[in-house]
Amino acid sequence: MAVRQADVMVSDMASGTAETGRRLRVFSGMQPSGNVHLGNYLGAIRNWVVQQEQYDNLFCIVDLHALSVPTSPDTLRANIVNLANGMLASGINPAASILFVQSDVREHAELCWLLNSVTQFGELRRMTQFKDKSGGQETAEAVSAALFVYPVLQAADIILYDADLVPVGEDQKQHIELTRDIADRFNARYGKTFVPPQPDIKPQGARIMALDDPTKKMSKSATSPNSYIALADDADTIRRKIKRAVTDSGGEVRGAPDKPALTNLLTIYSLLSGEEIEVIEERYAGRGYGAFKQDLGEVVVQAISPIQQRRAELEADPSRTRAILADGAERAREQAQRKMTLVRERVGLGPGA
Ligand code: TYM
Numbered sequence: 037m038a039v040r041q042a043d044v045m046v047s048d049m050a051s052g053t054a055e056t057g058r059r060l061r062v063f064s065g066m067q068p069s070g071n072v073h074l075g076n077y078l079g080a081i082r083n084w085v086v087q088q089e090q091y092d093n094l095f096c097i098v099d100l101h102a103l104s105v106p107t108s109p110d111t112l113r114a115n116i117v118n119l120a121n122g123m124l125a126s127g128i129n130p131a132a133s134i135l136f137v138q139s140d141v142r143e144h145a146e147l148c149w150l151l152n153s154v155t156q157f158g159e160l161r162r163m164t165q166f167k168d169k170s171g172g173q174e175t176a177e178a179v180s181a182a183l184f185v186y187p188v189l190q191a192a193d194i195i196l197y198d199a200d201l202v203p204v205g206e207d208q209k210q211h212i213e214l215t216r217d218i219a220d221r222f223n224a225r226y227g228k229t230f231v232p233p234q235p236d237i238k239p240q241g242a243r244i245m246a247l248d249d250p251t252k253k254m255s256k257s258a259t260s261p262n263s264y265i266a267l268a269d270d271a272d273t274i275r276r277k278i279k280r281a282v283t284d285s286g287g288e289v290r291g292a293p294d295k296p297a298l299t300n301l302l303t304i305y306s307l308l309s310g311e312e313i314e315v316i317e318e319r320y321a322g323r324g325y326g327a328f329k330q331d332l333g334e335v336v337v338q339a340i341s342p343i344q345q346r347r348a349e350l351e352a353d354p355s356r357t358r359a360i361l362a363d364g365a366e367r368a369r370e371q372a373q374r375k376m377t378l379v380r381e382r383v384g385l386g387p388g389a
Contacts, residue, residue, distance in 0.1 A: 063199035065096040068115035072122050075254035075265040079205030085127035093133035100138050104182035119305035125347035138363030143372035147192035154221045155188050190216035195230040203236040206243040226382040239305050247281040250296035275333040289320035289328045305332050307343040308339040
């Protein structure tokens with residue numbers, strides 16, 4: 037698959053090093069909540085893969101976050117392994133990146149609790165993701181407290197490792213901004229302890245929209261499977277879903293603010309083929325939506341099928357994935373434990389220096 041390197045460089049940090057000369061550290065996470073989709077891939081995983089040789093990376097399967105909504109133990113366990121295989125199949129290289137499961141490093145939960153004490157109720161209430169996920173006022177009464185403090189655990193994930201950069205989709209921007217505020221507040225109260233991180237959000241692909249409604253983002257929790265392309269979808273399913281994707285009025289293959297559906301489909305085509313949108317528009321000028329959608333189906337199939345092949349190989353040898361996750365947890369734990377010794381001392385826990 038052709039990936040345009042230039043698209044995924046951080047322009048002001050292109051050298052991959054911080055002011056101090058150390059390599060920049062990247063942290064990002066994904067929930068094991070089933071059905072990893074094209075939005076997760078284009079908005080996050082693909083960027084992690086392309087940049088991984090440039091930075092020191094930690095990629096985390098955030099299973100504690102997934103518990104913020106009801107889930108069964110068997111489903112959660114299966115989703116964790118599936119996500120690990122999906123990330124490895126997409127190109128996460130355990131030699132270049134630490135891949136681990138959040139709950140294997142207890143320090144995430146401990147730091148979350150300590151950060152709760154420097155986070156304001158009003159800040160959490162303003163999080164748009166909480167508002168979206170908790171629904172209206174009535175359902176909000178019944179959602180878990182974990183859903184409410186979800187962004188604090190996310191902040192703990194990131195600052196526990198002194199991450200400089202957090203490559204995510206657009207929907208996570210507010211959470212990373214809150215993370216910076218929490219880190220700054222802790223530092224102001226207890227002395228410089230944490231690095232306030234920066235979001236790394238790409239100009240293209242950071243908000244892939246639902247195929248059946250281009251005003252909504254592509255989402256794992258969507259009720260209709262026609263709204264997303266899962267990385268696990270077979271070739272015929274992918275072709276069918278693209279064919280059924282809604283389009284805009286008119287018949288011109290062109291991206292524009294008044295053509296949200298075509299803009300989304302063109303973005304997907306461009307990112308997966310490595311071709312500029314203008315080149316694609318030119319190719320389909322006067323040919324209508326049918327020809328464009330047919331080819332887009334093939335572009336998506338060609339991008340996803342090698343990932344599926346590698347995933348099948350990984351599934352055939354579960355001990356390999358288990359070993360990668362155990363090794364990742366050990367390496368992450370070492371860093372996390374060192375940091376928490378300092379944090380406990382700073383807040384006044386333990387015997388003190
Ligand atoms: P999650 O699992 O919902 O999403 C994982 C990543 O996929 C991106 N994403 C999208 N990008 C483009 N278009 C879309 N339609 C789309 N949908 C999802 C998300 O922005 C995200 O980057 N809170 C995080 C998980 C998390 C985390 C962290 C992330 C926990 N701790 C620490 C970064 C750092 C989340 O909801 O991921």
